[in-house]
Amino acid sequence: MLSYAVRRLLGAIPTLLVILTITFFLVRLAPGGPFDGERTLPAEIERNLAAVYHLDEPLPMQYLRYLGQVAQGDFGPSFKYKDFSVTQLIWSGFPVSLQLGGTAMLLAVVIGTALGAFAALRQNSGLDHAVMGTAMVGIAVPNFVIAPLLTLVLGVHLGLLPTGGWGTWQQMLLPVVALALPQIAYIARMTRASMIELLRSNFIRTARAKGLPERVTILRHALKGALLPVVSYLGPATAAVITGSVVIEQIFGIPGIGRYFVQGALNRDYTLVMGVVIFYGVLIILFNLIVDLAYGLLDPRVRYD
Amino acid sequence: MRNLRKFLARAGLALALAATTSASLHAEVVLKRGNGAEPESLDPAISTGVPESFIQMDIFEGLVHPGPDGTLRPGVAESWEISDDGLTYTFKLRPDAVWSDGTPLTAGDFVYSWSRMVDPATASNYAFILWPITNAERITKGEVPKEQIGAQAVDDRTLKVTLRSPTPYFLQMLMHHSAYPVPKQAIEKFGREWTRPGNIVSNGAYMIQEWVPQGHIKAVKNPRFRDAAEVRIDTVFYYPIEEYGTELKQFRAGELHTTYDVPQEQIPMLEKDMAGQFRNSPYFGTYYYGINVTREPFKSNVKLRHALAMALDRDILVKQITKGGEIPAYGWVPPGVPGYEQQQVDWAGTDQKARVAEAKKILAEAGFDKGNPLKVELLYNTNDNHKKIAIAVAGMWKQFLGVETTLRNEEWKVYLESRNKKQFEVMRAAWIGDYVDPYSFLELLRGDIGEQNPAGYANPEYDATANKATAETDPAARFGLLAEAERMVLADMPIIPIYFYSQQHMVSDKVKGWQDNLMDWHPTRYLRLE
Numbered sequence: 060m061l062s063y064a065v066r067r068l069l070g071a072i073p074t075l076l077v078i079l080t081i082t083f084f085l086v087r088l089a090p091g092g093p094f095d096g097e098r099t100l101p102a103e104i105e106r107n108l109a110a111v112y113h114l115d116e117p118l119p120m121q122y123l124r125y126l127g128q129v130a131q132g133d134f135g136p137s138f139k140y141k142d143f144s145v146t147q148l149i150w151s152g153f154p155v156s157l158q159l160g161g162t163a164m165l166l167a168v169v170i171g172t173a174l175g176a177f178a179a180l181r182q183n184s185g186l187d188h189a190v191m192g193t194a195m196v197g198i199a200v201p202n203f204v205i206a207p208l209l210t211l212v213l214g215v216h217l218g219l220l221p222t223g224g225w226g227t228w229q230q231m232l233l234p235v236v237a238l239a240l241p242q243i244a245y246i247a248r249m250t251r252a253s254m255i256e257l258l259r260s261n262f263i264r265t266a267r268a269k270g271l272p273e274r275v276t277i278l279r280h281a282l283k284g285a286l287l288p289v290v291s292y293l294g295p296a297t298a299a300v301i302t303g304s305v306v307i308e309q310i311f312g313i314p315g316i317g318r319y320f321v322q323g324a325l326n327r328d329y330t331l332v333m334g335v336v337i338f339y340g341v342l343i344i345l346f347n348l349i350v351d352l353a354y355g356l357l358d359p360r361v362r363y364d
Numbered sequence: 365m366r367n368l369r370k371f372l373a374r375a376g377l378a379l380a381l382a383a384t385t386s387a388s389l390h391a392e393v394v395l396k397r398g399n400g401a402e403p404e405s406l407d408p409a410i411s412t413g414v415p416e417s418f419i420q421m422d423i424f425e426g427l428v429h430p431g432p433d434g435t436l437r438p439g440v441a442e443s444w445e446i447s448d449d450g451l452t453y454t455f456k457l458r459p460d461a462v463w464s465d466g467t468p469l470t471a472g473d474f475v476y477s478w479s480r481m482v483d484p485a486t487a488s489n490y491a492f493i494l495w496p497i498t499n500a501e502r503i504t505k506g507e508v509p510k511e512q513i514g515a516q517a518v519d520d521r522t523l524k525v526t527l528r529s530p531t532p533y534f535l536q537m538l539m540h541h542s543a544y545p546v547p548k549q550a551i552e553k554f555g556r557e558w559t560r561p562g563n564i565v566s567n568g569a570y571m572i573q574e575w576v577p578q579g580h581i582k583a584v585k586n587p588r589f590r591d592a593a594e595v596r597i598d599t600v601f602y603y604p605i606e607e608y609g610t611e612l613k614q615f616r617a618g619e620l621h622t623t624y625d626v627p628q629e630q631i632p633m634l635e636k637d638m639a640g641q642f643r644n645s646p647y648f649g650t651y652y653y654g655i656n657v658t659r660e661p662f663k664s665n666v667k668l669r670h671a672l673a674m675a676l677d678r679d680i681l682v683k684q685i686t687k688g689g690e691i692p693a694y695g696w697v698p699p700g701v702p703g704y705e706q707q708q709v710d711w712a713g714t715d716q717k718a719r720v721a722e723a724k725k726i727l728a729e730a731g732f733d734k735g736n737p738l739k740v741e742l743l744y745n746t747n748d749n750h751k752k753i754a755i756a757v758a759g760m761w762k763q764f765l766g767v768e769t770t771l772r773n774e775e776w777k778v779y780l781e782s783r784n785k786k787q788f789e790v791m792r793a794a795w796i797g798d799y800v801d802p803y804s805f806l807e808l809l810r811g812d813i814g815e816q817n818p819a820g821y822a823n824p825e826y827d828a829t830a831n832k833a834t835a836e837t838d839p840a841a842r843f844g845l846l847a848e849a850e851r852m853v854l855a856d857m858p859i860i861p862i863y864f865y866s867q868q869h870m871v872s873d874k875v876k877g878w879q880d881n882l883m884d885w886h887p888t889r890y891l892r893l894e
Contacts, residue, residue, distance in 0.1 A: 091777025094489065096412060097794075099784055099816035103484075103505045104491055111487040141405040142559045143577060151577050221613065312607050314578030327777055 060355070064348060071344045075337065079129070082336045083122055086329050093138035093327045112138065125333070134334040139326045145334035149316055153338075155225060156308070156315035160300045162235045167242035167296065172289060174243070175250025176282060182255060190247060197244030202303050206237040206310045225313045234311045238303050242296050246289055254285040287358055294347040301339055392598045393893050395875070398611045399602040400624035402578050406559040408541040409481045409488045414884075415624070417541050419602055422888045423566040423583060424544040427455055427474070427523075428535055432890035434881030436535060440469060440545065440567070441523075450530030450837040455523040463547055464586050465565045471517035477546045479503070479510040493542045493798065496531040530837045533801035540798060569595045569889035578604060595889045615870045621893070622878070622886075623870040628749060631688050631868065641870050644689045645880035648698050649796035649865035650805065651690070653742075653757070654818035656786055657858045661730070661738070668730055669857040671723035672740070672790070673709070675764045676757060677716050682863050685752050689868075693861035696809075696853055697802045700882045704802050704843050707850040709857075720764045727765055734766060741770045744792035745779035753862070754792060784815040793818050796865070800882060802846045806830060809853055819858035826852045 094100065094108050109115040113124060128135055134145035143151075174194075178187040210233060213220050221230045257263060258281055266276045301317075308317035316335055323331035403416035408424060411417070421430070429439035441455040461469040482491045482500045495501040498514025514526035527534060537543065547558070547565035554563040564572050569591070570583035581602045585595055603620065605611040608627040614620045626634060626642070634642040655662050655669050662669055678692035694712035697704070711719055732738040742758060744750040751773065758769035774782060782788055795818075797804035807813065810830055811822030826849055833845035853859070867884045876892040 089777070090781045095777055095780040095784075096489070097796075098412075098489070099780075099814065100489055101492055101504075102814065104487070104489060107484040107487040107491075107504065107506075108489070111485070136556065139404055140402065140577065141410050142403075142407065142556065148577060312605065312610055314576075318578065325776065 060352070064352065067348050067351075071341075074344065075340050078340045079126075079333065079337060080122070082333055083125065084118070086324070086327070086332050087118065089324075089327065091327055093329060095327075129337070134337070135330040137323075137328055137331045139323070139328040139331065145330050148319055148331065149334055149338050152314060152316040152319055155313060156304055156317060159231070159234060159238065159308070159313060159315060160297075160304050162231065163238040163242065163300055163304075164293075164296065166235060166239040167246055167300075168289065168293075170239075171243045171246025172250045172282075172286065175247040176254055176277075176285070178247065179251045179254035179258065179285075180277070187251075191251070194244035194247045197240045198248075202237050202241060203306045203310065205240055206234070206307055209233050209237055210310075225311075225315075230311075234307050234313060237310075238300060238307050241303070242300065245296070246292065249288050249292060250285055253288045254281060257281045257284045260284075287354070290350065290354055290357060294343075294350040297346045298343050301343065393596060394599045394601065395597045395622075395888060395891065395893055396601045396603065396620050397888075398605050398615070398620045398623040398625075399581075400604065401606050402604040403581070406564070406572065406575075408544040408546060409477075409486055409490075411541065412489045415602075415604065418886075419581060419583070420541045420544065421568075421885065422570045422600060423564075423568045423572060423586075424541070424546075425568045426538055426544050427457075428538050430539055430883070430885040430887060432877055432887070433879045434883045434885040436539060444535075448837075450532070451527050453525040453527070453534065454518075455525070457521045457523065458590060459521065460590050461567070462588050462590070463549075463565050463567050464571050464588055465547075465549070466588065467547075467549060467565075468520070469545060469567055470520040471523035472520070473545045473548065474523050475513070475515050475517050476548050477544065478515055479513045480546065480551075481542055482513065483510045488542065490540070490542045493537055493540050496527050496529070496534055496537070498526045498528050501528075529834055531834075532837070532839055532842055533799055533803060536799040536801055569887070570600060580604075589889075591889070596892050597888055600888050612870065615872070620870075621872040621875050626868045626870060628686065628688060634868075634870070638870070641873055643869045643871050643878070643880055644866055646691065646698065646700055646882060647796070647865040647867040647884055648700065648800060648804075648882045649794060650693055650696060650698055651753075651792075651794045651862045651865060652693070652696075652818075653860040653862060654783075654788075654791050654793050655858055655860065656789055656791075656820055657856075658786055658820035659789065662789070665730060666856060667726045668738075669860070670709075670711070671726040671765065672761065672767070673857055673860040674711060674719040674723040675760055675767075676860070676862065677760060678862060679716075680760075681753060681756060685756055686749065686863065689866040690863040691866070693864050696850055696859065696861055697805045698797070698864040698882075701800055701802055703839065705847055707847055707854060709854045709861075723765055727767075732766070738765070738767045739770070740767055741772055741789040742792070743772045743774065743779065743782060743788040743790070745776050746773050750792050783818070786820050790860075791818075794865070797883075802843070802850065803830075803833070806846055806849050806853070809858065821853075821856065821858035823852060823856060826856075 092114070094105065100108070106115070113121055116124070136144050137148055140148060174190050178190040181187050213233065220233055263276060263281055266280055304315065305317035305320050307313070308315045309321045316338065319331055320335045322328070323335065399418060400415040401413065403411060403419060404413055405411040406416060406419060408420050411420070425439045427439055427441040428436050431437040440457055440461050442458045444453055444455045446453055457469070457471055463469055478494055478497065480486055481488055482494055482503045484504055484506050491504045495504070499508055499512045500514070502508045503510045503513060516524050518524050545567060550558045550563055550565040557563055561572050561575050566572070566586070569586055569589045571586045572581065573584045574580070574582040583600045585592065585598050589595065605614065605624070608625050611620065611623045612626055612630060615623050657663055682690040682692055691699070694708040695706055697707065699706050711722065727738060740761065742754055744754050754771055758771060761767035761769055783791055783793070795805060795808060807830070809817060809819070809821050809826065811817070811824065811827050829845055829849040829852065833842050833849065836842040836845055871878045874894050876894060877890050878886055
């Protein structure tokens with residue numbers, strides 16, 4: 060188990076290096092630079108800025124310089140928010156993003172499995188079709204459509220909830236729901252499918268034949284088995300929630316990392332974009348590893364040697 | 365008699381006691397301001413945006429400072445003398461000028477701050493604001509060491525500044541954040557992190573106490589500020605709210621006392637339902653279309669540029685589209701500069717019908733007709749308001765002149781690059797003056813300004829007139845020369861003025877002392893809260 064984890068972590072280093080390299084050259088391909096503004100700068104001021112930020116060096120040289128910095132854990136100063144280093148900005152936004160993403164994940168797992176299980180038990184009933192139909196819509200409609208719609212209906216027209224900002228539970232409600240909806244849908248569909256399969260399996264028939272109460276059969280035997288695919292989906296779900304939160308944070312004006320990512324790209328804030336990409340990369344790799352290890356603990360058929 | 369005196373003394377003592385306890389026990393007065401965006405930096409030498417300038421205006425004070433109406437008042441300098449040739453300014457600093465950490469603020473602090481500002485190592489975007497000072501530009505260019513800046517501390521209270529040429533708006537420029545004094549003691553100790561709460565030392569009415577990026581900035585009253593007795597608001601919060609719709613909701617919920625702006629589409633509602641708290645006044649900015657005069661068909665045909673400008677019904681644009689009290693523009697410099705006569709294009713006096721007829725004639729003369737329409741590409745940066753105006757303009761050109769317009773919208777940074785490289789035919793742009801003087805606008809169209817010139821306009825006569833105005837020390841004669849330069853621009857029409865900006869804020873009726881002004885400056889120290 061431990062050696063497996065170490066192997067996986069070592070394997071992550073080249074992955075991160077590839078991500079870092081591609082991002083580095085991609086952000087610089089975009090037209091315009093971090094210091095372009097309404098006022099065009101006199102040439103000598105432009106030169107001074109470039110010199111201070113090493114933007115006057117050839118790209119490969121800048122790339123190597125950046126690699127050296129990152130190796131020492133220094134992501135450099137932000138080009139836009141000049142009084143802060145990228146590391147400081149990420150740590151100031153992370154608690155907010157974690158709260159948003161974590162709550163959305165929790166909501167998705169609880170509601171998704173419950174809905175999926177219900178649908179499986181009432182297979183082909185009206186309820187089943189309703190849940191699955193809604194789930195299909197949840198998967199098909201992107202959250203940058205859902206979020207403004209929710210805001211429009213609940214925030215603007217009905218005035219029930221605040222339309223932006225962060226801090227109170229009312230402000231959390233809309234963004235969390237918008238972020239969780241597609242995941243609820245996925246998890247509901249997965250739970251239903253694996254549950255239906257399990258309900259037809261031999262050991263459930265045995266349990267019923269032994270005369271176990273239906274409630275125990277469903278909760279202790281069927282549902283536990285049905286949750287395994289859900290656990291293995293948590294890795295991709297994290298990645299989806301992270302990319303989703305980039306959009307959601309921008310729409311609701313939430314001071315998390317996702318917003319920095321969008322703002323950083325628009326401002327050509329090279330260091331900030333790079334820092335966020337690397338941070339997200341590490342986060343997703345770590346979470347996938349945790350999910351795989353947890354899977355090994357849950358499913359007796361899996362062994363990591 | 366003695367008893368009476370005793371009684372009076374006691375009563376006086378009691379009164380004094382009551383006064384001191386009530387003063388120390390009075391409730392904290394807190395002002396909450398919507399402030400647009402997260403500051404790039406609070407370092408006056410580094411920042412470029414309006415939101416940070418509002419905060420800096422509260423925590424720093426320059427030699428001169430804007431009053432509640434935005435006009436110039438003595439700040440750290442209690443008086444100054446200007447030599448007859450307009451080249452030497454001698455400032456007398458107030459004897460009680462002091463930093464928030466108790467260190468005396470001296471003339472040497474200004475010399476330090478300004479040479480840091482123009483130092484190439486600082487890489488300040490706004491270094492050029494101080495370029496009128498002798499050697500400042502050469503320092504930025506790396507030609508002379510920063511010690512040679514034309515500012516010297518004669519003694520702790522006397523600052524002598526020499527200029528490379530008379531600059532009548534120099535004092536106005538000193539209100540700009542780049543001329544604020546910065547604390548050498550904190551900068552040398554903390555480096556790039558000197559602006560953080562706990563590190564920062566400042567000299568204005570307020571001191572930074574908290575800074576949560578994208579959350580809020582909290583500033584508290586500076587007890588050592590020279591005018592602290594007159595400062596009534598104890599604590600200010602600045603919130604970086606970029607969505608004006610969100611900001612308005614927070615204002616209506618009572619979570620903000622003042623807003624940075626208002627959503628354009630809500631203006632009619634605000635005028636109707638919240639008139640008492642909705643503030644709308646002229647702003648020192650011009651919304652215009654730049655014509656690329658380095659390319660045909662516009663390069664050699666000035667009349668054609670006029671035709672495009674004439675066909676625009678500006679009244680419709682401001683009444684039907686922007687709806688924010690903007691003023692239709694027929695000149696380049698916005699109204700409101702004291703002593704400057706507003707200039708207009710020569711056809712400003714004719715009505716829209718006559719203008720359209722004239723424009724049609726010009727197009728026919730140039731050989732454009734139904735079979736061979738004039739084709740124009742219009743560039744704007746991605747934004748709803750710009751888009752609406754561009755569509756309306758394209759419609760007017762089509763309807764009145766048969767011009768076929770292609771719209772091209774680009775994301776902000778891409779648009780800036782296209783603009784600087786002159787890869788456009790006609791483009792949308794705007795200019796907000798940095799200081800209240802026509803030159804803040806006229807400088808933009810000099811042939812030697814480089815990429816900043818929005819149209820690629822280069823007219824040696826214009827540049828010569830601008831230079832003459834720069835050397836002129838008599839204010840009235842100088843304004844005459846600048847007006848002459850503006851008339852040249854309006855005759856050549858490298859830019860099509862569309863409207864003069866207005867500024868909108870929500871200001872709670874609890875806030876007193878808010879005065880609308882051209883530069884939109886509202887230092888917190890002059891505000892009151894009831």
